[in-house]
Amino acid sequence: MMNNDEIFRIAMEQSAEDMGCKAEAFLSDSNVVVSFRLGDNSKKYYKLPIGANFISYGNNTVVGVTDELSDIVNEYIEKYQFYHCFETPNMNWLNERLAVKGYKVCFMAEYYLPEVSKIxxxxxxxxxxxxxxxxxxxxxxxxxxxxxxxxxxxxxxxxxxxxxxxxxxxxxxxxxxxxxxxxxxxxxxxxxxxxxxxxxxxxxxxxxxxxxxxxxxxxxxxxxxxxxxxxxxxGFIPAWIEMTIKPTEIVDEMNI
Known part of the structure; x- marks a missing residue:
């Protein structure tokens, strides 16, 4: 049976595939920004277009971002400590700048993995x-x-x-x-x-x-x-969080 370390390793490797980075990026003490790319084996529910995807496993924030939004995202994660990037007052700052480019914050969620010995x-x-x-x-x-x-x-x-x-x-x-x-x-x-x-x-x-x-x-x-x-x-424990940026028209369509 898999242990907790193996489970978290698999999850980080999958997240890396989902945005175009290396799994080690999630263990860094510093925020990491990469060019967004959905891998061939990314999770099936991701749908393009995606302007940026923020993921944190609790050490830092890793962001996959398109060239169009790179300057805004880099300024954002330099301005706020990594876990503050997922807080509403700060997201308002981000949304205001994304609006000029035709994007908005769309999905936000918390993800859980099993603690094997406590299921x-x-x-x-x-x-x-x-x-x-x-x-x-x-x-x-x-x-x-x-x-x-x-x-x-x-x-x-x-x-x-x-x-x-x-x-x-x-x-x-x-x-x-x-x-x-x-x-x-x-x-x-x-x-x-x-x-x-x-x-x-x-x-x-x-x-x-x-x-x-x-x-x-x-x-x-x-x-x-x-x-x-x-x-x-x-028997699940919090493992990672995600915040996804999508075009404004897609977000607005969800609110009709």
């Missing part, structure tokens, strides 16, 4: 079942939109379902977003929440992914406290 085996009063890709055919519904992705069905490799009799009441699915890293998404029907279902199916899927030789990872907005609590309860 719990959770009790659950409902029946837990392993579901394979063929079992998802009729599950691409709004209630399972976090666990499964209708637009990338081919990446939904397997999951863990919780059943009340024959009724599916909770689903944790994993998407093969990279060769070695599979992302977990979770949904529980509202009337079955606060019963430990989410953490039971998340931790079960987490263990199963590791058993298959892959690294499970989990993503949440900072404001989604329910999701953050589930991650921590299921």
């Amino acid at each position: 719990p085996v959770m009790d659950c009063k409902y029946d837990l079942r392993i579901l394979e890709q063929k079992d998802f055919q009729n599950l691409y519904l709004p209630e399972w939109s976090n666990a499964l992705c209708k637009d990338r069905k081919e990446l939904d490799v397997f999951g863990v379902g919780a059943y009340d009799g024959n009724k599916l009441i909770g689903l944790a699915g994993c998407s093969a977003d990279a060769e070695l890293m599979w992302q977990i998404g979770v949904d529980v029907l509202p009337e079955y929440r606060k019963q430990g279902v989410a953490s039971a199916i998340t931790s079960a899927l987490e263990r199963e992914i590791i058993a298959r030789g892959k690294v499970p990872f989990y993503c949440s907005a900072w404001s989604n406290i329910r999701s953050v609590r589930n991650a921590i309860k299921s």
Whole structure:
């Protein structure tokens, strides 16, 4: 079984592939700026155009940036200490300067990796079942939109379902977003929440992914406290954060 050091190494190597740098960049005490490039094996959910992507594993900030925005980004990370680059007052400074070039801050999220020795085996009063890709055919519904992705069905490799009799009441699915890293998404029907279902199916899927030789990872907005609590309860720990810059028209389209 992989240990925590191996898991973090794989994650950093993947992040390096996702922006066009070397994995060692994330361990530097200084901020690093490189020319943005999506590698051939980057995570499947990244979509161009991307003006810049900021990633921090807690030591510094590494930024992949296009030539068009290079001067603005370099000034930004020199102006603010690395973790302050992800704080709203400072992002307002960045947004004002990006606007002139036709860009805005778009996505921000926190990512989690498993702490292998602390992945719990959770009790659950409902029946837990392993579901394979063929079992998802009729599950691409709004209630399972976090666990499964209708637009990338081919990446939904397997999951863990919780059943009340024959009724599916909770689903944790994993998407093969990279060769070695599979992302977990979770949904529980509202009337079955606060019963430990989410953490039971998340931790079960987490263990199963590791058993298959892959690294499970989990993503949440900072404001989604329910999701953050589930991650921590299921044996995940905060690993890295990302902030992505995209053209203004793409960001504005999301707000229509």
